[in-house]
Amino acid sequence: MARPFRETLKTKDFIVTAEAGPVKGSNVTKMIEHIDLLKDKVDGLNVTDNQSAVMRYPSLGTCLLIKEHGGEPVLQITCRDRNRLAIQADLLFAYSRGINNVLCLTGDSVDVGDHKEAKQVFDLDSVQLIHLVHTLNSDKDMVGNELDGGIDFCIGTTATPSADPIEPQLMKFQKKLDAGVDFVQTQAIYDLDELKRFMEHARKMDGEVKILAGIVPVIGAKMAAYMNENVPGIFVPQYIIDELAQAPKGTGVSKGIEIAARMIRQIEEEKITDGVHIMFIGREEKVPEILESAGLL
């Protein structure tokens, strides 16, 4: 049995989680392979919820698979696809099946996804969602009705250190911290000086909360440029794009892994954050290489 994430947060010096991206379809074979490969190498497997507004196998279903295979799942819930009734119902279900960690996010707009004509919900925002989980944690629903069997989630949320301007983001981040979170994972980070500046703010705002730096390996200059243009909240600096562009043909993946591992090592050595969250989307099988190269295996 995997160690509960809440306990890991309290006891471990450098926390490592990885993203398990659900498949597009009902064939879960590959996902199970990824889960089996990663579940004992990381402290939690964090499952995206129709990531980038692209319809996929559900976060909840993938978390159940992780649980069945002995891993520690973190359920991502966005506000885009469900109203307050559906979110509460999903949280009750998740908890009843042993999923005890939830990551509260706003969610990308349907405009960036593959169902652009969908009606997006956003009945709640991410701050309200954190408050809602606390309400459920106190054995009541959000209108005050008693629950027969409550929940007790370990709560996480996200932060965007590369935002420009940063002040409005920090004000929202403060509201998330005030609402009460156990851990934070940042959007993908490439500029560690920027991360350090953000951490100075964050530590002043809340000295207790565990913060994991988001690591998304980039495997080519073109991918980096694409991400800058199309992935909300992500900014790959030019010097990394240049480094990728100089890598010999066919070595993009290993270069991306090398850069990611180098960043992780520096983050750990300089104690910049309390850990990292690795998102190698579509290449989960390569995550152990990053961990090994970063000295975490």
Next chain:
Amino acid sequence: MIIAERKPMEEIKQLIAPYKKVLVAGCGTCVTVCWAGGEKEVAVLASQLRLARSAEGSEISVLEATVERQCEKEMVVELEDKVAEVEAVLSLACGSGVQTMAEMFEDKPVLPAVNTTFIGMPEKEGLWVEMCGACGDCFLDRTGGICPIVRCAKGLLNGPCGGTRRGGKCEIDPEKDCAWVLIYRRLEKQGRLDLMRKYYEPKNYRAVKRPGKVQAMQA
């Protein structure tokens, strides 16, 4: 005011394909100001329809009329005689005007020739932007007079999402400003940033029970 834009010609042609006699009905208020459905646009559409039909070698008789407000039955009643002459009405008014016409003339198809898009204001000549979502629970006192319900792509109440682009632009459109960055700047200028630090509860979507109905206080 209410902003609308004319439907594509092909779609309008399809709408009236079964008919040989139609009334193109304009409205003299909002859609006149936003160049979508006033007297001028009625004349243009009527000519285009006549030309299109004649090119196809099929006949059509197009009547034209514009009333001051198509959303008021007292004004729409002026069209009674003309409506009686045609098989269908092509309305260039907003959705409210189309429905008023449809209710007044229940035996005739009243077809929308514009898409009603939002409540907004002119930003510059020929460009209108959305300002109000008619949510029934106005929030503008807390946000420096900038509505996050419609001007934030996600209608967020507690600050910007993580998708905000560099330079304070919106996740879904690099041309649009992030409403929460605008709110931040406005409140900062007014020395009222405390309003942005406050937590706002989930919105009450029951403020307007759909379908909406408002009774004047003195009525």
